[in-house]
Amino acid sequence: MLMTLIRRELLDNLMTFRFAAAVFITLLLVVANTIVLLKDYEQRLTAYNKAVNESHQELREEKTYSGYAGALIIHRPPNPLSIFNLGLDKQVGNKIEVYHAFIPTMWDAEKHGADNPFLNLFTSIDIVLVFQGVLSLLALIFAYDALAGERERGTLRLVLTHPIQRGYILFAKYISAMLCLLVPLLISLLLSIILLTTSTTMSLRADDFLRIGGIVLTSLLYVSLFYLIGLCISAMTRRTSTALMLCMFVWGVLVLVYPNLILTAVDIVPQPNTQISVYNQIKQMWEEWDRENKRFLRNDAVLGPLSRNGEGWGFRLKGVEYSFAPSEDKPSTLLYFYQTSFYAGKIGAESEPQVPLVQDYYGFYNRETINTVQRTWLVRKPALEAIYIQPANLGRMLLRFSPGGLYDAATEAWAGTDLDGIQDFFSTVQRYRRAVVDYFYDKKIFESRQWFAADKGTADWDALPQFSFHRSDTGINAKRALPDMLLLLTMNVILFTVIMLIFIKSEV
Amino acid sequence: MWHIAKRELYDNLNSLRFALATVLLLGLMLTNAAVYLHEHPKRIQKYNASINEALTGVTTRAESLYTLAQEGPGLLYKKPSTLRFCAEGGEPFLPNVVGGTFLWSSSGGLKGFWRLNYPSTSPNLTDIRPNVTKVDWAFIIGYVLSLIAILFTFDAVSGERERGTLRLMLANPIPRHTVLIGKLLGALISVSIPFALAVLMNLLVISTSSTVQLGADAWGRLGIIFFIALLYASLFLALGLLVSARVSRSAVSLVILLLIWVTFVVFVPSTLASIAGGFSSPMSTDELWQRRGELYAKRWERYDAYFAERVERSKEIQFKGEHVIAEAEEQERVNEEHLAQQIAQVKFARGTTRVSPIAISQHLFESFAGTGFERHLQFLENARTHARQFRKFIADTDSGDPESSHIIGIREGMSEKPVNPAAVPKFEDMLNLSRDFNAALMDLLLLVLLFVVLLSGAYLAFVRVEV
Numbered sequence: 001m002l003m004t005l006i007r008r009e010l011l012d013n014l015m016t017f018r019f020a021a022a023v024f025i026t027l028l029l030v031v032a033n034t035i036v037l038l039k040d041y042e043q044r045l046t047a048y049n050k051a052v053n054e055s056h057q058e059l060r061e062e063k064t065y066s067g068y069a070g071a072l073i074i075h076r077p078p079n080p081l082s083i084f085n086l087g088l089d090k091q092v093g094n095k096i097e098v099y100h101a102f103i104p105t106m107w108d109a110e111k112h113g114a115d116n117p118f119l120n121l122f123t124s125i126d127i128v129l130v131f132q133g134v135l136s137l138l139a140l141i142f143a144y145d146a147l148a149g150e151r152e153r154g155t156l157r158l159v160l161t162h163p164i165q166r167g168y169i170l171f172a173k174y175i176s177a178m179l180c181l182l183v184p185l186l187i188s189l190l191l192s193i194i195l196l197t198t199s200t201t202m203s204l205r206a207d208d209f210l211r212i213g214g215i216v217l218t219s220l221l222y223v224s225l226f227y228l229i230g231l232c233i234s235a236m237t238r239r240t241s242t243a244l245m246l247c248m249f250v251w252g253v254l255v256l257v258y259p260n261l262i263l264t265a266v267d268i269v270p271q272p273n274t275q276i277s278v279y280n281q282i283k284q285m286w287e288e289w290d291r292e293n294k295r296f297l298r299n300d301a302v303l304g305p306l307s308r309n310g311e312g313w314g315f316r317l318k319g320v321e322y323s324f325a326p327s328e329d330k331p332s333t334l335l336y337f338y339q340t341s342f343y344a345g346k347i348g349a350e351s352e353p354q355v356p357l358v359q360d361y362y363g364f365y366n367r368e369t370i371n372t373v374q375r376t377w378l379v380r381k382p383a384l385e386a387i388y389i390q391p392a393n394l395g396r397m398l399l400r401f402s403p404g405g406l407y408d409a410a411t412e413a414w415a416g417t418d419l420d421g422i423q424d425f426f427s428t429v430q431r432y433r434r435a436v437v438d439y440f441y442d443k444k445i446f447e448s449r450q451w452f453a454a455d456k457g458t459a460d461w462d463a464l465p466q467f468s469f470h471r472s473d474t475g476i477n478a479k480r481a482l483p484d485m486l487l488l489l490t491m492n493v494i495l496f497t498v499i500m501l502i503f504i505k506s507e508v
Numbered sequence: 509m510w511h512i513a514k515r516e517l518y519d520n521l522n523s524l525r526f527a528l529a530t531v532l533l534l535g536l537m538l539t540n541a542a543v544y545l546h547e548h549p550k551r552i553q554k555y556n557a558s559i560n561e562a563l564t565g566v567t568t569r570a571e572s573l574y575t576l577a578q579e580g581p582g583l584l585y586k587k588p589s590t591l592r593f594c595a596e597g598g599e600p601f602l603p604n605v606v607g608g609t610f611l612w613s614s615s616g617g618l619k620g621f622w623r624l625n626y627p628s629t630s631p632n633l634t635d636i637r638p639n640v641t642k643v644d645w646a647f648i649i650g651y652v653l654s655l656i657a658i659l660f661t662f663d664a665v666s667g668e669r670e671r672g673t674l675r676l677m678l679a680n681p682i683p684r685h686t687v688l689i690g691k692l693l694g695a696l697i698s699v700s701i702p703f704a705l706a707v708l709m710n711l712l713v714i715s716t717s718s719t720v721q722l723g724a725d726a727w728g729r730l731g732i733i734f735f736i737a738l739l740y741a742s743l744f745l746a747l748g749l750l751v752s753a754r755v756s757r758s759a760v761s762l763v764i765l766l767l768i769w770v771t772f773v774v775f776v777p778s779t780l781a782s783i784a785g786g787f788s789s790p791m792s793t794d795e796l797w798q799r800r801g802e803l804y805a806k807r808w809e810r811y812d813a814y815f816a817e818r819v820e821r822s823k824e825i826q827f828k829g830e831h832v833i834a835e836a837e838e839q840e841r842v843n844e845e846h847l848a849q850q851i852a853q854v855k856f857a858r859g860t861t862r863v864s865p866i867a868i869s870q871h872l873f874e875s876f877a878g879t880g881f882e883r884h885l886q887f888l889e890n891a892r893t894h895a896r897q898f899r900k901f902i903a904d905t906d907s908g909d910p911e912s913s914h915i916i917g918i919r920e921g922m923s924e925k926p927v928n929p930a931a932v933p934k935f936e937d938m939l940n941l942s943r944d945f946n947a948a949l950m951d952l953l954l955l956v957l958l959f960v961v962l963l964s965g966a967y968l969a970f971v972r973v974e975v
Contacts, residue, residue: 018763025767029775036782093633107634116790117628118854120601121881122781122861123639133774141763149759241667241758242524245659248766249528252655257536260647263640265539268546333634392637399638408638419636 005172013180022138023184029130030188037083044078051075051112063454066341069326072098085128087417098433106426107333128411136226140247142177143230148243207474214414221488222407228495235502258402278383279331282376289372315358318348344453363447406484413481428469435465509690516694529656533706536648541713544593549719551588567929574922577902580608580622586887587937589878595646597880603627606891621836628793646873649737650866654744658765661748663758695745729876740869746962753969777861784860790849829917868951875948878939894935
């Protein structure tokens, strides 16, 4: 009996104009946007590869170890799944320096490669956004007359005269509509995956297909939720045109109005104004350390006379070519540090006895710098979280009240382009910085002659620990996506129960 | 005709959709006003602080004409528009400042001269909040009002046919075009009522606040924006009538309308812009740096070649001055070229989005609200004009000093007397209504044309309707 009902509903739905239009529009939009997104991804990948090579060479050109300031640069590869959900992949910087005098965060990152900043004026559309807009609309279009239409035409009465439970009828309608909605979803996804595999630069791994599977599953939950919303409206109204109009208002509010309205309104929430005080605190820590350093230089029996009035530069070594002070001063991202160093081309023979003293000094100076960095990090990390992450999380939390927000968050988590996915990269960079510092400690590079002079052996960059970043396991993606998917599922179940109650109680 | 319009109006006023539209528009407009009142004073405060900082910089540099000329007038800031609540125009993505650098100094005791320099990265790199289209008038009108317009007309003809009242109406001796125009007017008025109410509330909230003052010019602009909004809404009303006349069932009519709407309003602009943006690839930032480096090296080669043999003192200063000025001009030209290529790419992409009426209306709102891309171009033009004025001022002041040898570009050749800081030209970013109107005329014409086409389509469809 159930099968008969499903077959009837399926045939009813499949032979309609709206079904043809739905498939056509979804296909058109998905294919057009996949081509655009693929091209964009390829461009970003080329820019990434070029930037990696350039940075590799630039580092090799540095002869002294201290020259790695501003030369040891890590690039963030574009995420191939960003085609499905762009998330933060393009928005956040993808070029970050690794240096012992600061801890790299995503706010210190810059952008490599060709990028016309004005193009940000146009919103970029990813596949999930197409589904979010079009499939939800289609689900409502399929649902609005499911019950109201039959009631209008009088066929509902006819069906109910048969000895069938009302729940079965609802279930059959639900299953057949979902099967119909699956068609545009799967065909368009298939086409876009075919397009992706024809690309030579794009390589999808086996676990990427698992992630895409997760995205499909989430899409199904999302579409089904909208179908149920439509069904609910359809069960409550008498006339189809009223049902459709109500559906459209609900769609407009849920998909279009609510997300933008709530994110605009959230700006009114007062934000912690700790930025300046924390920045000053960090600056003070550095200045304190600088004073201590100068005092040390002035009072140290051996180094004192070597340094000019407590400034470390040069140490009166013969052959010093220039001094440099890498520094950053960005109040907006609470970044502040400076480092003094110098480059000695060829140290004169008469200065030779002083070289070990300078080496010792740099061992001390760099060790203390790293300690200062750790001290400032204790202040900087929570402040950055309060300034940037908390408002972002608040916005994302409020978005979850709309199914679109849940869908977006879950697919972002699957694709790995969400905040967590991006932070994975930056915590890998932070660990890498630690590894580099540990390597420098181990090999006593901070107190080596190669730190500032290149005359007796130059820096060996090939022995440096290599940076490698792998996107997180599918399991972790699933774990991050799960809460949102469960919420979607719960909403589905609740709505289905509500519809059941309304439908069972309704008079024909 | 008025009779039909009135009937339509009464029909609509009592309907559920009218109530829903009113609530939706009011909620959106009030949020818009509240957010604007919260943000705008901060923006103004920040702008004033930056301006003051720039002025202090000029005062310190004015101790010597040479220093002023070499280090330049400081950062030039874009003035925030008072009408930003009408159209955000992607302002957060656009730089609000044009800088200048003078850091390209090198050997020979020469310091590079100030030249215009444009920021090359997007200013919102640190923003990790979810993407959002700000709820401004352009959003409310572009998306919500158009959707409401469709919901008001989808059953205008097909619904009457379904109910059988169309036959009754056409039995009266009224020409069909009168019926059509009457229906359009009725729908337009019933859409305008909630919209006008929402706009009124929005402006009421904004104008009662003490922090924001709207001048006569701003009210004029608001009036124009209101009429463009009505034109845009009638575009969708005409589309609704067209589809409604062609289709026999109103539900089918709404489905078709929605599919058209979602394609053209939501997806076409961004998709087309991305496709069109891919056609040209402007000079990248890396290439820019490379070109600048090459030019710089070549310039210094010429410098070194000149001084390979002994040169007399007067000629030496002359050459050094020319060298510094030429270097700055060359670099500025490359910067301009880079910027021009970026702008050309965006202009082309924006041009192609005109296929969609929402993009046209967005451009119009932006140009009348004084935000967005065209406004940014105006700001860049203003900055360039200011740079010319500033250079002229330097040359004039220098020629007024008898002790100077009038060789701009080098300390020895220029006046070193202090300058009155008040006499230095101040940068003020201006908005110009007549210019905006010229730029917007094409978009306005397109919108009118589209409306006429749709309306005649609706007329033809309606004339052929069999009852």
